[in-house]
Amino acid sequence: MRKIAIDIMGGDNAPAEILAGALSFAKDNPEVKLYLVGLEENFKDIDIPSNCEKVITNDFLPMDIKPTEAVRRRNSTMYLSCKLVKDGIADGVVSAGNTGALLACATFVVGRIKGIDRPTLAVPIPSSNGFCVMADAGANIDVKPSNLLQFGIMAVEYAKILGKENPKIGLLNVGTEDNKGTEREKEAFAMLKNVFKDQFIGNIEGNDINTGKVDVVIADGFAGNVAMKTMEGVAKLITGLIKNETKKNIVSILGALLMKPVFNKLKEKVDPRKYGGTFFIGVKGVVVKAHGNSDRIAIYNALKVASKGIEEELPEKIRGAIENVWNSRNSRN
Amino acid sequence: MRKIAIDIMGGDNAPAEILAGALSFAKDNPEVKLYLVGLEENFKDIDIPSNCEKVITNDFLPMDIKPTEAVRRRNSTMYLSCKLVKDGIADGVVSAGNTGALLACATFVVGRIKGIDRPTLAVPIPSSNGFCVMADAGANIDVKPSNLLQFGIMAVEYAKILGKENPKIGLLNVGTEDNKGTEREKEAFAMLKNVFKDQFIGNIEGNDINTGKVDVVIADGFAGNVAMKTMEGVAKLITGLIKNETKKNIVSILGALLMKPVFNKLKEKVDPRKYGGTFFIGVKGVVVKAHGNSDRIAIYNALKVASKGIEEELPEKIRGAIENVWNSRNSRN
Numbered sequence: 001m002r003k004i005a006i007d008i009m010g011g012d013n014a015p016a017e018i019l020a021g022a023l024s025f026a027k028d029n030p031e032v033k034l035y036l037v038g039l040e041e042n043f044k045d046i047d048i049p050s051n052c053e054k055v056i057t058n059d060f061l062p063m064d065i066k067p068t069e070a071v072r073r074r075n076s077t078m079y080l081s082c083k084l085v086k087d088g089i090a091d092g093v094v095s096a097g098n099t100g101a102l103l104a105c106a107t108f109v110v111g112r113i114k115g116i117d118r119p120t121l122a123v124p125i126p127s128s129n130g131f132c133v134m135a136d137a138g139a140n141i142d143v144k145p146s147n148l149l150q151f152g153i154m155a156v157e158y159a160k161i162l163g164k165e166n167p168k169i170g171l172l173n174v175g176t177e178d179n180k181g182t183e184r185e186k187e188a189f190a191m192l193k194n195v196f197k198d199q200f201i202g203n204i205e206g207n208d209i210n211t212g213k214v215d216v217v218i219a220d221g222f223a224g225n226v227a228m229k230t231m232e233g234v235a236k237l238i239t240g241l242i243k244n245e246t247k248k249n250i251v252s253i254l255g256a257l258l259m260k261p262v263f264n265k266l267k268e269k270v271d272p273r274k275y276g277g278t279f280f281i282g283v284k285g286v287v288v289k290a291h292g293n294s295d296r297i298a299i300y301n302a303l304k305v306a307s308k309g310i311e312e313e314l315p316e317k318i319r320g321a322i323e324n325v326w327n328s329r330n331s332r333n
Numbered sequence: 334m335r336k337i338a339i340d341i342m343g344g345d346n347a348p349a350e351i352l353a354g355a356l357s358f359a360k361d362n363p364e365v366k367l368y369l370v371g372l373e374e375n376f377k378d379i380d381i382p383s384n385c386e387k388v389i390t391n392d393f394l395p396m397d398i399k400p401t402e403a404v405r406r407r408n409s410t411m412y413l414s415c416k417l418v419k420d421g422i423a424d425g426v427v428s429a430g431n432t433g434a435l436l437a438c439a440t441f442v443v444g445r446i447k448g449i450d451r452p453t454l455a456v457p458i459p460s461s462n463g464f465c466v467m468a469d470a471g472a473n474i475d476v477k478p479s480n481l482l483q484f485g486i487m488a489v490e491y492a493k494i495l496g497k498e499n500p501k502i503g504l505l506n507v508g509t510e511d512n513k514g515t516e517r518e519k520e521a522f523a524m525l526k527n528v529f530k531d532q533f534i535g536n537i538e539g540n541d542i543n544t545g546k547v548d549v550v551i552a553d554g555f556a557g558n559v560a561m562k563t564m565e566g567v568a569k570l571i572t573g574l575i576k577n578e579t580k581k582n583i584v585s586i587l588g589a590l591l592m593k594p595v596f597n598k599l600k601e602k603v604d605p606r607k608y609g610g611t612f613f614i615g616v617k618g619v620v621v622k623a624h625g626n627s628d629r630i631a632i633y634n635a636l637k638v639a640s641k642g643i644e645e646e647l648p649e650k651i652r653g654a655i656e657n658v659w660n661s662r663n664s665r666n
Contacts (some may be wrong), residue, residue, distance in 0.1 A: 097545040128570055138507055142515045174471050174558040177397070181476045182555070206562030210570040219559075222515070225507040226556045227563045229539030234567040237461055237543040241602055245595040255591025262585045269574055333584075 001033055002310045003040055004286075004303060005081040006037030006274055009060030010097025012293045015042045018096060021299025026052045032307055035090055037081045055080060055142035063098055063292065070101035071108050073105060079104060082109040092286030092306040093276060096294040098230040103139050106280045106287040109139065113315065115322035118143065119282030120151045121221070121289065122158050123228060126270045129212030133159045135168075138225030145187035148218050152200075154281040157217045157317045161308070167215035170204035172223055178202060184220070192218070195325055206230075235270055277302030279309060281318060286310050334366055335643045337619075337636060338414040338423040341371030342393035343430025345626045348375040351429060354632025359385050365640055368423055370414045388413060396431055396625065403434030404441050411435060415442035418618035425619030425639040427610060429627040436472050437621040439613045446648065448655035452615030453475065453484045454554070454622065455491050456561060459603045462545030466492045466500075471558030472613065478520035481551050483655070485525055485533075487614040488549045490654050494645045500548035502529055503537035505556055511535060517553070525551070528658055539563075568603055610635030611640060614651060619643050 008015045012296050015038055026049045036048070037055040048054060059075040067328050078097050082105040093110070095102050099121075107119055121139035124131040125267055133153035140147060152169055159167040171189055173181045178189060180203050192200045201214060206227055209217055212295040219227065246252040256263070277288040277298075286309040290302035309315075339355050341348045348371055359367050361384045369381070370388040381387060390409040406412060411430050415438040417423040426443070428435050432454075440452055454472035456462040473480060474559060485502055492500040504522060506514045513536050525533045534547060539560055542550055547621035552560065579585040589596070610621040610631075619642040623635035642648075 008472060088428045126570065128573055139508055154361060174474055174555055182650070206559040206564075207566035207569070209563060210566045222507055223556050223559045226505060226539040226552075227559050230542060230560045230563045231539075231567045233540035234564045235544045235571065237459065238568065238571055238599065238603065240461055241599050242595060246592065249594070251591050252595045255588040255595070258584050258588025259579065259592060261582065261590070265578045266571065266574050270571065 001031060002037065002092075002307055003033045003090045004306050005035040005037055005055070005084040005093045006299075006303065007077045007081040007093070007095035007097055007181075008042050010075040010095040010102075011290065012063065013295055014096065017294065018299050019046065021294070021296035022054070023049065024148075024296060024301065025300045025303040029307065034303075035081070035084055037077045037084070037098055039077070053111045055084070061097055061101055065098050065101045067104035069102040070098070070320055071104045078105055079109060082106060082287070085110050085287070090285075091310040092288065093304050094288045094290055094299070094302045094303070096290035096292055096299065098292075099139070099289060102287065102289050103280060106283045110283045110285045110287060113282055113284055113319050113322060113328055116150055116154070116282035116318070118147050118150065119280050120154055122151075122155050122281050123278045124162060125209060125217070125228065125231070127210045127212050131162070132212075132215050132217055133162065134209070134217040134219060134224055134228060135281070136203070136219060136221040136224050137278070138221045139227050140221040141225070142222075143184070145184055145191055145219045148184070148188035148220065149191040149195060150282070150322070152196065152216065153217065153321050154217045156280060156316050157321050158213050158279065158314065161312045161314060161317070166199065166217040168213070169200045169216040169218060170202065170208060170214035170253065172209070172219035173203035173205065174226065176203050176205060188218070277305045279305070279314065281314065282324075284315055286314060288317055334364060335425075335640055336366045336423045337639050337643070338368040338369065338370055338388070338417040338426045338635065339632075340410045340414045340426070340428035341369055341375050342410040343428040343435075343533045344623065345396065345429075346445070346579045346628055348372075348628045351617040351632050352379065352626065354627070354629035355636065356382065356385070357629060358633045363638065365636075368417055370417070371411070377427045384535070385386075388417070394415055394434055397550070398434045400433040400437035404437045411438055412442060414438060418443045418620070423618075425621065427621045427623055427632070427635045427639050429623035429625055429632065429635070431625075432472070432622060433490065435622050436613060436618065439616045443616045443618045443620060446615055446617055446652050446655060448659055449483055449487070449615040449651070451480050451483065452613050453487055454490050454611055455484075455614050456611045457495060458542060458550070458561065458564070458635055460543045460545050464495070465542065465545075465548050465550055466495065467542070467550040467552060467557055467561060468612070469552060469554040469557050470561050471554045474558070475552040475555075476517070478524055480515055481521035482524040482528060482552065483515070483615070485529065485549065485551045485650050486654050486658060488551065490650045491612065491614060491647065492548050493546070494641075494647060494650070497548040499532065501546070502533045502549040502551065503535065503541060503547035504533075505542070505550055505552035505560065506536035506538065509536050509538060521551070610638045612638070612647065614647065617645060617648055635664050
């Protein structure tokens, strides 16, 4: 039986939407057990289904909490949710709370997989052949070349779980030539080539992310985060321009009506929320970060993501992949 | 009379398209003098208009030239074009050659404005209220906080020339809170606040670039380049998806026909090439980088950009702005 802890007090819409999403997911997935980690008052007059269990505490983290403080508040709903994974009671955790706080709790409470220095936020991004996985998407903004290599190893396993058989890997850079970037990118390039051989297709630029040229995009968290959010902004700019221009003319309005199925399909394909939540990969358990403003549907989807990660044994696969890289290095030395 | 040197051998489509664009611009702008810097053979059987002058040399830089080599090849068409500005013969230069090489020639041949450590590539980016200026867009990938401040001072003057009266400034970061980013961003934040006061609205994220929230986006060249190119990629993904989905259904095809004026307007608004070329700002002359794959129309537009920069005295305005900042600092000490 898969077991997931959910932080009822994490997120802008906590507790009501978080609880509603959790209860709805529990109803549809009787084979999954949920630990609802919240305050006593969250559960007043609420019927708890048989596959859910309340875990009551008296503290929760505000959305602007500092990571360093988050790991000290051991009675918070987020900390306790992670502790359930650490103690082997739950297999995974979902929280819509502060990103840095969840990363800190994932790293220091759940614990890192041996060989991983920095867990990563890996995000599926829409692309012309479906999606690619970008890591890091903003959890680590100041990284070393070895971190970039590890992001690659982790993102490849994630991409495989999502259905890419032999993922092609690119390093996000300011040009496609081999010697582009800062010293960091140059060193990471050599390491990636050494480990992934031809699976690593080399440096890619921002305009290659969505073309299907690669299945995995390796980036430092600063550039990765900027790229991911820029996509969101451009998509909004374009749809906004289309709407404004369409309104000016009755013929265009008619055209837009006829094209409605096309626009709906587009919306579905580029909606970054369709995956519901994103994994913090590299820790000894499944940790899913749901968007801060998640509603009940987003929480439902994030729980689905966590459940899938547990089913597919994502942490075990990462552990195996990292071990393989280390073993093949040592056998060469 | 405005005088512009053009590097006939720079760019993927050199020399034919470069020369064609230059001659066409010269014909339409008799009040501008062009120095056509090329090889003897470029001008065979070509009628040179009276407002053009040939400058013949025997070397040119390949597109994959290293910047360090570019500044040593003093007979190249690019080097000589910059030298004409340095010597006061031309007011500006246009090249579609290698970006790093042109930056090196701009910096070391044309020469930096006093107080500017690193010239910047400043690019107008489509946004919902017209455009914003992003600096740096890829010329400087490893920068210090003081460079970011200087990019801001330069980009503000450029935005003013493009019509923004009192440009609002944002620092590209991974969150909007004041303390976000690496030490570099934190230090730059304090410097920008100190110089620009309320004109500096603080940190912005990738999804704020195109919303009209700011008129100037300050970025390190790595993240700035990634953001700019990501925009291009997403725009292509979205238009590609619309086209593919439309084709599947006769009703959608009809709808698309009715919406054609809307799509044309969209294309016009988000086309990054509409500004033709981008300035390297911070040097003692107008230096315009045209896209490597520029055709004659792009070169025509790049010459228009250069002409505008000369007319508006962009280098003098940058010099004045930098002096103001230094003077107000000294008067406080």
